[in-house]
Amino acid sequence: xxxxxxxxDHEMGLFPFPANMISFPLDSSSQTLKSLSPSNPLxxxxxxxxxxxxxxxxxxxxxxxxxxxxYWAWGEVSELISNKILGMSRDDHHLGVSGMKMKKFKSxxxxxxxxxxxxxxxxxxxxxxxxxxxxxxxxVVKNTQHPRSYYRCTQDSCRVKKRxxxxxxxxxxxxxxxxGRHAHSPSLNEEDVEVNPSKFNSFFWL
DNA sequence: CGAGTTTGACCAGCGC
DNA sequence: GCGCTGGTCAAACTCG
Numbered sequence: 001x002x003x004x005x006x007x008x009d010h011e012m013g014l015f016p017f018p019a020n021m022i023s024f025p026l027d028s029s030s031q032t033l034k035s036l037s038p039s040n041p042l043x044x045x046x047x048x049x050x051x052x053x054x055x056x057x058x059x060x061x062x063x064x065x066x067x068x069x070x071y072w073a074w075g076e077v078s079e080l081i082s083n084k085i086l087g088m089s090r091d092d093h094h095l096g097v098s099g100m101k102m103k104k105f106k107s108x109x110x111x112x113x114x115x116x117x118x119x120x121x122x123x124x125x126x127x128x129x130x131x132x133x134x135x136x137x138x139x140v141v142k143n144t145q146h147p148r149s150y151y152r153c154t155q156d157s158c159r160v161k162k163r164x165x166x167x168x169x170x171x172x173x174x175x176x177x178x179x180g181r182h183a184h185s186p187s188l189n190e191e192d193v194e195v196n197p198s199k200f201n202s203f204f205w206l
Numbered sequence: 207c208g209a210g211t212t213t214g215a216c217c218a219g220c221g222c
Numbered sequence: 223g224c225g226c227t228g229g230t231c232a233a234a235c236t237c238g
Contacts, residue, residue, distance in 0.1 A: 135211055137230060150229070154209090163229095 117177035125164050130186030144168040158183050
C-alpha cells in the first residue's frame with residue numbers, strides 16, 4: 001500500500017490523503033469521476049468551475065505539492081447544492097432519522113454530505129486511514145466487473161461513509177470516495193502507534 | 207457472544 | 223408510467 005497522510009481543511013475537516021495520490025474531480029451532475037491523470041493534471045491556476053460543474057467552490061481547492069508536480073483536490077459542496085437548488089435545509093435531512101421510513105428514503109440521495117475522492121494503486125481495496133469502518137453493502141455497478149463496496153464509520157454518532165471500487169480501465173487502481181466529516185479523531189489504538197509510529201506521524205503530514 | 211460481512215430485497219431518482 | 227440503476231437495509235452468516 002502507498003504511504004498516506006492527512007490534510008485538514010476548514011470546510012472538509014480532516015481526511016486521509018495518500019502521499020503520492022492522484023487527485024481528480026467528481027462530476028456532480030453524473031456522479032462519475034472525470035478523467036484526470038498524472039500525465040494530464042489540472043492547470044496549476046485553474047479554478048474548479050472551469051473544469052467541473054458550477055457546484056464546486058474555489059475554497060475547497062487544496063493544492064498538494066509533490067516532488068515535481070502540483071495536483072489538486074476538492075470536494076463537492078452538497079449542502080450548498082441542496083439549499084440553493086433543491087431548497088432543502090439541513091433540518092430536512094435530519095428529519096429522516098426519526099421520521100417515517102418514506103421520509104428517510106426521500107432524503108437519502110437529495111442531500112449529500114461533503115464528498116472527497118482519490119484513487120490509489122493498491123492491492124488491497126480498503127486503505128488503512130486510521131478510522132474503523134463497517135461494511136454495509138456491496139453492489140455491482142454497470143459496465144464494471146468489480147463490485148463497489150459501501151462502508152460506514154463504526155463510531156456512534158459519526159455518519160461518515162465511504163465507497164470503494166476499482167477502476168474499470170485499470171483494476172490496479174482503487175477509487176475511494178469519502179462522504180461527510182468525521183466528528184472524532186481516528187481510532188488508532190496505542191498498539192498501532194507503537195508498532196507503526198510512521199503512520200501516526202503522517203497524521204500531520206502536509 | 208459481539209462485531210463485522212454477505213447478500214437479496216427494497217426504495218428513490220432518473221431517463222425515456 | 224415504467225424500467226433501470228445506485229444506495230441502503232436487515233436478516234443470516236462468519237469469525238475471533
